[in-house]
Amino acid sequence: MGRQMAANPEQQGVAPEPRYLISDLCEDLEAYLPPEQVRDVYRAYLFGAEAHEGQHRMSGEPYIYHPIAVARILAGMRMDVSSIIAAILHDVIEDTPIAKEQIEQAFGEEVAGLVDGVSKLTQIHFESRAEAQAENFRKMMLAMVKDIRVIIIKLADRLHNMRTLGVMRPEKRRRIARETLEIYAPIANRLGMNSVRLELQDLGFSALYPMRSRVLKEAIRKARGNRREILSKIETAIMRRLVQEGIPGEVRSREKHPYSLYMKMRAKGLSFAEVSDVYAFRIIVDKADTCYRTLGIVHNLYKPVPGKFKDYIAIPKSNGYQSLHTVLFG
Template identity: 60%
Template sequence: MPSIDALADRLSTYLGNDQVNLVRRAYFYAEQAHDGQRRRSGEAYVTHPLAVANILADMHMDHQSLMAAMLHDVIEDTGIAKEALQAQFGETVAELVDGVSKLTQMNFETKAEAQAENFQKMAMAMARDIRVILVKLADRLHNMRTLEVLSGEKRRRIAKETLEIYAPIANRLGMHAIRIEFEDLGFKAMHPMRSARIYQAVKRARGNRKEIVNKIEESLGHCLAIDGIQGEVSGRQKHLYGIYKKMRGKRRGVNEI
């Protein structure tokens, strides 16, 4: 389980000491605010905002975003007012936390309504501060990573919402890696048997194909170097949800994809 000390060490590689200490202070405030609260897994609730902050640290986000990550459930779950956060951490952090809380409270009945209203509210939040969206995406990503502790019905509802709303938002923002993880985790929760079968098929085929992709990358990189062209060559295999969508769309078996 990650600790605040481990996170602080990571942050010190790109943030100043004063900024790291502010993130620490936000963590201890959240720890006290959520005292006695537990996640479904039985862990102390503060492990969730700490994990969200770690996801944002992977993106090298600024200290205010990390502070908002630590505090993002405080208004909604503990009864502490926005004004109290503002007095403690300043207007910017309080606004970020308030924005994330409002996005969390959105409920949708249909896919069309969800997409239309959600994108409108997301756009409004982005117009004020795009960091609200980034904190919310990190929050949803950690929830998806720990989805197995929920009941089947709730797990499928959250996965469906993630596939229909949050993955497209990540895609629109160019956050490819997060979109891929949203889609694979959502697919696994919605269709565990199909996900497992495709995973096994890909695992059987991956060795040789991965070697081929690596050789092509090396060859192209060598050709670029010879011609004095600066560039980076990368290759990837389709992710599980991408394979599944193509199988359904083209009505083909996994080996044909």
């Protein structure tokens, strides 16, 4: 969103992070982009900084720091140079007198199309409440975009806005958080952008339901206790059995994320104590056939919970995700 403003860490009693500058971005980009493309990014920064001159975020910082932060997120994904430049310029059409034609003249048709696409997403309006339902909004966003990079830039924009939400008024903070949970996190999931989805959900949950988020995180922390040692033992037992069976693979244990636990508790009317699968193991093998073999091995090690098996290999999720899910008695 063009006019989303950033939080001031000093106002919240938190030591501010070192400022991420265009020089830092260029240094990060040099790891995978050729020098001439990094120079184009710097030229886009000068263009954007001039266009946004005099504009500030709520924190008081110059507005250009927000597009640089969005570009940083995309650089972390190793996005192409056109996406990085479009991220730096993504609010120029919406928030400054600069027209699409000027961007096209300076940076080409591809970049101009991306910037224009992000601007149009921000300007979606609906005639009725039914049209504005989250599912319809998600469908319209995905349908109107010709280049998937527009959605990825928009997700990076929303992610940085969520990271810097603290200075907003409570009612606006909750509205943006709800929108993030209902629209942007599901789109990230649909695109297979799991780390972005998880962070959007965590930030959205904390902003929309701060008390519930704190209580649930504390419950998870207390339940953790000596379970890390138990998880390590289970991980070792599974890995040992895979080696015995001659199956090359990788075993990772993880803690379920607070928002997914909260949604499960709410949907099934459970207390935290009644949620059995707070922890999970991910076993990564080479092909689908090996997945089924590994499932049998795991079911021999630990008793499966009846009715809890899901086959996402035979019936993949809408985003293409394929795996086997099972719940076991520890």
